[in-house]
Amino acid sequence: MKPVRLAILGLGTVGGGALKLLQENATEIRRRTGREIQITYVGTRRPRPDLDLDPSIKQSSDLLDIVRQPDVDVVVEVMGGIHPAYEIIMEAIKHGKQVVTANKALLAEHGNELFKAADDHHVQIAYEAAVAGGIPIIKVIREGLAANKIEWLAGIINGTGNFILTEMREKGRAFADVLKEAQELGYAEADPTFDVEGIDAAHKLTILASCAFGIPLQFDKVYTEGISKITAQDVAYAEDLGYRIKHLGIARRSAKGIELRVHPTLIPEEKLIANVNGVKNAVLVQSNAVGSTLYYGAGAGAGPTASAVVADVIDIVRDIIYTEDGAGTIPQLAFEALADTPILTSEEMTTGYYIRLNAEDQTGVLADVTTILSRAGIGIDAIMQQPRLKDLIPIVILTDPVVESKMNDALSQIQALPAIHGEIIRIRLELLEN
Amino acid sequence: MKPVRLAILGLGTVGGGALKLLQENATEIRRRTGREIQITYVGTRRPRPDLDLDPSIKQSSDLLDIVRQPDVDVVVEVMGGIHPAYEIIMEAIKHGKQVVTANKALLAEHGNELFKAADDHHVQIAYEAAVAGGIPIIKVIREGLAANKIEWLAGIINGTGNFILTEMREKGRAFADVLKEAQELGYAEADPTFDVEGIDAAHKLTILASCAFGIPLQFDKVYTEGISKITAQDVAYAEDLGYRIKHLGIARRSAKGIELRVHPTLIPEEKLIANVNGVKNAVLVQSNAVGSTLYYGAGAGAGPTASAVVADVIDIVRDIIYTEDGAGTIPQLAFEALADTPILTSEEMTTGYYIRLNAEDQTGVLADVTTILSRAGIGIDAIMQQPRLKDLIPIVILTDPVVESKMNDALSQIQALPAIHGEIIRIRLELLEN
Incomplete structure (x- = not known):
């Protein structure tokens, strides 16, 4: 199957981000689309001999010429500014190219004409990246x-x-x-x-x-x-x-x-x-x-904006596949090829924990508990001793993330301590960080 | 152009909601798709002679028969439960129908077989409503x-x-x-x-x-x-x-x-x-x-779940249009037909206001201000007098929503009060309620 061929016009924050994303996530994107996305041209307004591009990518500063080339299916306009972006997109449309743009100023001020031209030439202008960056x-x-x-x-x-x-x-x-x-x-x-x-x-x-x-x-x-x-x-x-x-x-x-x-x-x-x-x-x-x-x-930045630009490219690739193959536009479970990645058992899962123990008010119990956790290599993030309830002192411990099997072992040992009464409560904890 | 014809199977909360939504928002949906969506069948497991449906809608409790009918393009399964939903969807797929379902249990437990059958028969099973209701x-x-x-x-x-x-x-x-x-x-x-x-x-x-x-x-x-x-x-x-x-x-x-x-x-x-x-x-x-x-x-409820079901129907309608007409799957600005609804001037806009005045510490100024607002029909939601700053007392007033022209008039009158010094600050206020 033919790859879908892109020209990226503009290699600033967004263009550079899109180029990087298409390369870094190439395998995942290929799994989603089943079709190769190939960058055939990179265009910059001024010649940029310093760019160290893959030799398969042609480089030019004649942007109007790029959008007329037969080995371009999709033009990604990420130069910004009204002119010459307007003229270049119009030229791309006239040559039957699909267009992806992040150019909010251009669309807000001249979108009516551009969309009309796109309709007349049966192509799309996709613009997810123009508003709120990576939020679709x-x-x-x-x-x-x-x-x-x-x-x-x-x-x-x-x-x-x-x-x-x-x-x-x-x-x-x-x-x-x-x-x-x-x-x-x-x-x-x-x-x-x-x-x-x-x-x-x-x-x-x-x-x-x-x-x-x-x-x-x-x-x-x-x-x-x-x-x-x-x-x-x-x-x-x-x-x-x-x-x-x-x-x-x-x-x-x-x-x-x-x-x-x-x-x-x-x-x-x-x-x-x-x-x-x-x-x-x-x-x-x-x-x-x-x-x-x-x-x-995130509403801006190289990664988030590129995420939106490339999502638009993927939509277009899926439309092309639909047209050529008559297959459903989007694979049922989002990917053309499903993976047999193993699903972990709960013993293999890693999370932080909230632990609540009820201890007798006895010197040494906290030392015993923290020693068991420490020997198991479980980091403690916080310890809080609560006011006595019915002769017992509730102790709450928050831990760093740990594999559950380790936590199970440590908790068995803690449960066996004579000063610990009743069942130990544990609730998982997630910081939801990157 | 032919309408796209739906059979809705199940008329509980979700099915009833979908039926109502397709009727209530028919004009807006038609503007978005440019194509009529017609409900040809409603199926319920038990006969429901009490339903007061539009006479153009056929009603049956033979669900397997409904999904075999030639005047059905899309089957909307909103009955819930594993059986007979599984058998009915399989039958619909075999008859080349597109399927929309809200049935999370069915998909989670039998989705692999259902999606395979759908792929084999070149149809889609859309399932936005199966997860988190109205959130897409x-x-x-x-x-x-x-x-x-x-x-x-x-x-x-x-x-x-x-x-x-x-x-x-x-x-x-x-x-x-x-x-x-x-x-x-x-x-x-x-x-x-x-x-x-x-x-x-x-x-x-x-x-x-x-x-x-x-x-x-x-x-x-x-x-x-x-x-x-x-x-x-x-x-x-x-x-x-x-x-x-x-x-x-x-x-x-x-x-x-x-x-x-x-x-x-x-x-x-x-x-x-x-x-x-x-x-x-x-x-x-x-x-x-x-x-x-x-x-x-909202993750549940008639309206939110119906929103997801009908969005899936619209996606399918757009795919059908794309196949038949070769037009872009989605109109550039989301609607096939743009409206010439007037855009209001700022004088015609309605918002609440935060008003800050600097007043001399003079008896009567608050009465003068509130009288002006009251005569203008502007409701006051809160008044807060702040500690004196440089001989003047900042007074903050929050108002109910009001047309801006009225607020402009009232503020001119307040500005003219001898006890008010300096420019009146106003910032708009929105409760962001329904």
Whole structure:
């Protein structure tokens, strides 16, 4: 079977990330699609003789020429900017290429023309990466929630802004001070206007609203207000009243029409979205059948954005397979080839533990217990002695992750200690870290 | 264009919900697909002459006969139970019908045979509704995260169990006591074993793990532990240590194999998933490119489950359109027909407000301000007077939602009061309720 051939245009953070991801996860992606994805071209606006690419990849700075080549099925536009991205995508469409783009500004401002051209030429422009990075929110709204009438959505869709507001709240810092740090950390651009004045969020909201309500892209009608006037004083007062200030993009249907707005917003602190902190993104969607659903994750960065770009490529590959082979678009259990990876028994599983013992108030029992754990190589993360209950002292121990068979052995020994009464309680513990 | 014709088998909570949703959202769904979805049959195991169905819908209790009919393209199996659902789906597959099912037990225990039969007959079995109700988690894992190597996932995938643990923590109640209430509220079955002993969660975890790792369904290898032994004492001790106890389904890849386990788990209270309360579901997925993403929403109920069932139907309709017309599977902006709904100006938008004024410490200023708001018909939700700052007293007012033009008028009047100094700060406020 023929491989599906990609041209990647732009080799900055996102393009470089996509290239790396396609190589690193090639085996897993091949298992999912059953078809090879081959990068035939990499295009950069300026010649980049320094790039150490695989010799099978052709390299060029004539981007218009790349998208006309017969050995390109899919054009991945990750250059950013309106021009020449617009002209290059138009040229790709005219040559019957499928297009994947992460370019939110281009779509929000010129998407209507681009999508019309794509329809006319029977190709797709896929754009999952344009909104909320690695969160598959476009797929969720276009497909996952397709049975619903969407009533409104509210999203933290600019990580820089959320980082600034989080720091202001948690540390009582001033806007300008945090912005400077964000620039040093590389979260904010040297010219931070797009992020802090809400223009980037307005681009993304424009796209989300069109998918949610089925309306043309209308970036010029988004009411946009940034966070630069938010003071530490207002952040603190809001907190006193039980609210947090988040920079939200909101799209809402009302009887009179549709509201499209980006502005700082007080929201009740107990809402899950109020607890989305730092550079993370989240989108809350209110729909008439499913009710509230929320989607959370990284909104920017090489890995997350590449995840969305390559997911779009995989969708296109699956459509190509469907067209050519008539097979179902997506394998039933997500992979073309299932693996016979062994499933571990519970004795072989690794987790942390919460252990509760009831001990007589006897010198030495804690030493005996910790010695048994230590000899078994089980790390202790916390020990807490609780007030006496019915002549016995509850002792709670949290452990580091350990293979269950080791824990079983240690607990048998502890259970056998004369000072331990009743059954030892154990509950597993997970930090849910990477 | 021919309508796509459905048979709905089972008219309980989910089947009734799907029927209602297809009718209620018919216009919106038609806008999304451009194709009519027509219900040709409703099947119930026992004759139901009491049902008041549209006369165009044929009604029968011979389910095997329904799935053989030529005027059925898609069979929606929402009866539940292993038999006769298995035999009916097999018969539908043999007759070339596409299948949509919400039946997690059937798939977890017999999915391997069913999917093989579907592949052999070139049809699909769609099953979004089988896991986490209205959250489109199957689509996210099969498609949205397809570029990633998924490392682990952890889900609150049984609403009854999460309701019980939430009540135990928030109110210090005992397990048996909350279970009884859950049964009275209709969250838990008369025989609660499937929910509280983790069998329902194990069914769902089996399906999630297969999609995440590309392994056959292996329900019999899931380590399953329920919540019936969790005591209020352990819930409280865990909280003292900064943890919450959640009933999680966890699937993790390790060097030795795959862990599949359902058990009560201590997790750090600051994690977003630790704050998923009541009957809500959430799935946290750790992947190598995008990192952590989380998906939250209602895991059960007529509307949410029907949302997933009908989304699967729409996917199939879009595949049929793609096959017949060669058009893109999904319209670029999610809808075949875009609407010209007006976009409101900011003056026409409705939100709550946080208002901060700096007032001289003068009798009557609060009365003047509240009188202006009251005359404008603006409801006040909270007023907070802050400690004096530089001779002025900051006054914070939270208002009910109001059209912005009214607020603009009221604020002009307030700004003109002689006791008000400096610019009035206003930040919008949203409760993010339905």
